Amino acid sequence: MAIESPAKVIDGKSVAKQIREEIAVEISRMKDAIGVVPGLAVILVGDRKDSATYVRNKKKACESVGINSYEMHLPDNSTEEEVLHSITRFNEDPSVHGILVQLPLPSHMNEEKILNAVGIEKDVDGFHPLNIGRLAMRGRDPLFVPCTPKGCIELLHRYGIQIKGKKAVVLGRSNIVGMPAALLLQREDATVTIVHSRTKNAEDIIKQADIIISAVGQAHMVRGSWIKPGAVIIDVGINPVEDPNSPRGYRLVGDVCYEEAIKVASAVTPVPGGVGPMTIAMLLSNTLSSAKRVYNFH
Numbered sequence: 001m002a003i004e005s006p007a008k009v010i011d012g013k014s015v016a017k018q019i020r021e022e023i024a025v026e027i028s029r030m031k032d033a034i035g036v037v038p039g040l041a042v043i044l045v046g047d048r049k050d051s052a053t054y055v056r057n058k059k060k061a062c063e064s065v066g067i068n069s070y071e072m073h074l075p076d077n078s079t080e081e082e083v084l085h086s087i088t089r090f091n092e093d094p095s096v097h098g099i100l101v102q103l104p105l106p107s108h109m110n111e112e113k114i115l116n117a118v119g120i121e122k123d124v125d126g127f128h129p130l131n132i133g134r135l136a137m138r139g140r141d142p143l144f145v146p147c148t149p150k151g152c153i154e155l156l157h158r159y160g161i162q163i164k165g166k167k168a169v170v171l172g173r174s175n176i177v178g179m180p181a182a183l184l185l186q187r188e189d190a191t192v193t194i195v196h197s198r199t200k201n202a203e204d205i206i207k208q209a210d211i212i213i214s215a216v217g218q219a220h221m222v223r224g225s226w227i228k229p230g231a232v233i234i235d236v237g238i239n240p241v242e243d244p245n246s247p248r249g250y251r252l253v254g255d256v257c258y259e260e261a262i263k264v265a266s267a268v269t270p271v272p273g274g275v276g277p278m279t280i281a282m283l284l285s286n287t288l289s290s291a292k293r294v295y296n297f298h
């Protein structure tokens with residue numbers, strides 16, 4: 001009987017902690033040398049509970065590494081002009097090096113118009129079309145790479161997983177995760193296929209992948225039988241499922257059926273504790289590089 005080698009858990013939580021420690025060292029080095037402390041501004045519109053939690057976590061993470069954080073909380077019924085006004089203020093404020101507009105915005109707002117207003121040199125989310133355009137072009141470099149896809153690639157690098165020449169499948173094509181993740185994998189010389197809601201035979205395509213990055217937002221969609229033995233799985237999905245045994249009444253699971261995947265794959269990220277903490281670590285990293293760029297400090 002063949003002995004299955006157990007899949008390796010890709011521990012995003014501990015890698016993120018290590019990255020935060022590296023960032024903290026850099027921040028104190030910069031403060032000592034030139035007296036500058038990086039600043040991140042977060043704009044939150046409305047009262048979505050999940051968004052409020054994310055914003056709180058980002059603030060805590062800033063504090064833990066020594067980044068100044070500024071928060072603008074606007075009510076759900078604010079006008080687009082009010083949001084644009086806060087963005088302009090932060091664009092002009094020299095103590096702010098990164099601006100993040102928490103998504104989703106209330107449905108009456110034009111997301112494109114609002115995200116375009118963030119100065120590209122402070123766009124630490126990497127959502128500005130000019131940043132995405134540069135990410136897509138050969139020989140060009142964006143000022144900032146979107147945090148979640150960057151966190152996925154960073155996990156692969158830190159676990160010594162080769163990307164070059166590999167077959168990668170990305171599930172999902174959103175502007176904030178799937179599409180930039182596919183662009184990044186391609187820049188790393190993977191051969192990339194994107195699966196979305198209109199894809200036929202998704203299972204067959206996924207089964208060929210050496211590397212899977214999943215960002216569809218469908219609990220447990222990817223089953224163990226869809227995975228090639230030895231594949232590496234980065235599960236971005238964060239999906240609440242009912243769980244009467246959990247104090248909140250629900251728990252979070254990924255897009256991939258973890259219990260099945262761990263038996264087939266060579267490495268898997270858990271949810272929670274995988275990509276989520278990396279997203280926040282990359283946001284801190286982008287904010288630090290933004291401040292370094294302003295002062296030409298290396």
Ligand SMILES: NC(=O)C1=CN([C@@H]2O[C@H](COP(=O)(O)OP(=O)(O)OC[C@H]3O[C@@H](n4cnc5c(N)ncnc54)[C@H](OP(=O)(O)O)[C@@H]3O)[C@@H](O)[C@H]2O)C=CC1
Nearest residue numbers: 148172173174177196197215216217236237238275276279
């Ligand atoms: N860990 C982290 O840091 C982060 C996690 N997330 C999580 O990642 C997930 C995806 O987020 P986001 O990209 O914003 O989501 P979106 O809803 O914007 O995009 C989902 C994508 O998945 C595709 N899709 C949906 N259902 C299926 C299906 N059954 N088969 C194949 N493709 C499908 C959609 O296809 P189509 O384009 O055809 O509609 C779309 O491209 C969510 O669970 C979210 O909570 C998001 C951001 C950060």
Ligand SMILES: Nc1nc(=O)c2c([nH]1)NC[C@@H]1CN(c3ccc(C(=O)N[C@@H](CCC(=O)O)C(=O)O)cc3)C=[N+]21
Nearest residue numbers: 100101102103104125147272273274275276277279280
């Ligand atoms: N402008 C903008 N930028 C974003 O980057 C952005 C956004 N809007 N809107 C929402 C999504 C979602 N997102 C997450 C970040 C961290 C965790 C995270 O840290 N999760 C933990 C814990 C989750 C928990 O327990 O609640 C984990 O997976 O271990 C999750 C999700 C960033 N997003």
